[in-house]
């Protein structure tokens with residue numbers, strides 16, 4: 001890859017960086033200046049293997065020609081069209097393409113600009129759905145401990161990560177949480193779905209007994225919890241949640257912002273686990289992370305409930321200036337085409353066992369207390385340093401970066417989710433670097 005002169009700006013003070021230790025970063029900045037395929041290039045000219053698909057989003061790998069060309073062409077052809085009461089072809093084409101790759105019941109697509117917005121949209125659709133059907137008492141929302149549903153108020157209210165919640169006031173009222181499914185004593189070093197924990201879904205019956213099922217609008221969970229440090233659903237857990245939701249007329253929302261678009265080797269986790277929710281939230285892999293875009297997938301049952309009343313009346317008072325933005329839509333279409341033409345979901349599925357073996361070969365290295373995996377996702381849980389939680393994993397992150405590998409850490413857990421174009425040699429490279437880091441970690 002061509003690389004000229006370092007492009008690090010002199011002044012880093014103005015940019016207040018998201019989810020970043022700003023002072024630490026600015027003292028010792030880590031800058032990517034270009035990317036191609038599986039690798040980033042740093043400002044000091046080093047290649048860094050992308051072990052995290054950016055932030056779980058660059059599923060097709062970097063600098064994919066179809067996507068780049070589609071964006072360039074669309075910018076010159078139709079840069080923006082109003083999203084309300086007006087349309088443009090690409091948004092409709094993309095919605096159809098998403099519908100065609102989604103499991104059967106998902107016939108309709110509502111566009112957003114991020115995972116957080118998809119979550120807000122899904123929660124609002126769920127509330128409004130009950131209301132338009134005359135069940136307006138269904139206002140309560142149920143999330144889960146350790147859940148991550150983005151950073152807006154609905155998402156942090158149903159989410160269950162304490163630091164994302166505790167600084168921000170009283171949040172939404174009328175929210176309950178299911179228990180998380182992390183059972184380290186029963187499930188450790190498990191390959192795929194753990195055996196123990198399906199019973200945790202039954203806590204929903206407790207919440208129903210407390211509030212009355214007809215006061216509950218929706219349950220939202222990540223089918224595979226990513227940001228909390230990668231927790232696979234115990235066998236039977238999602239099935240049980242589905243069963244209880246159906247029994248009480250509660251909508252089930254799967255937050256597939258991470259699992260959507262091939263991460264588990266199928267288009268969506270719903271398909272992978274064979275459990276159908278009522279709404280699916282997506283973002284990230286929809287446009288390969290290149291242009292912000294998200295989407296909520298809805299069944300006809302949900303969508304059609306809104307399609308009554310006078311035809312000239314707006315059915316859902318919700319939407320964003322950039323819902324279905326033309327350039328994002330073009331990027332989405334080209335991304336889905338890239339997945340299809342390069343067989344990337346099949347590649348992810350085909351490499352899952354190789355990935356699993358390579359990941360679990362790290363068992364026994366210093367400080368490693370658990371390893372979890374599914375599809376092209378892996379987690380390595382480290383024993384925290386006494387009195388300094390997160391420090392050990394963050395040190396691993398810094399050392400991996402220095403050694404040419406991008407990993408992601410939450411708490412003392414290392415999460416891995418490479419682009420789906422990865423091959424066996426790159427899997428070996430990734431775990432070779434990581435083993436080296438772990439062997440030398442304090």
Ligand SMILES: Cc1ncc(COP(=O)(O)O)c(C=O)c1O
Pocket residue numbers: 113114115116117119148149150151222226227255256257258283284
């Ligand atoms: C499950 C889940 N939901 C929502 C989000 C929020 O997405 P965004 O950062 O695009 O708002 C994320 C981001 O990682 C996520 O993992």
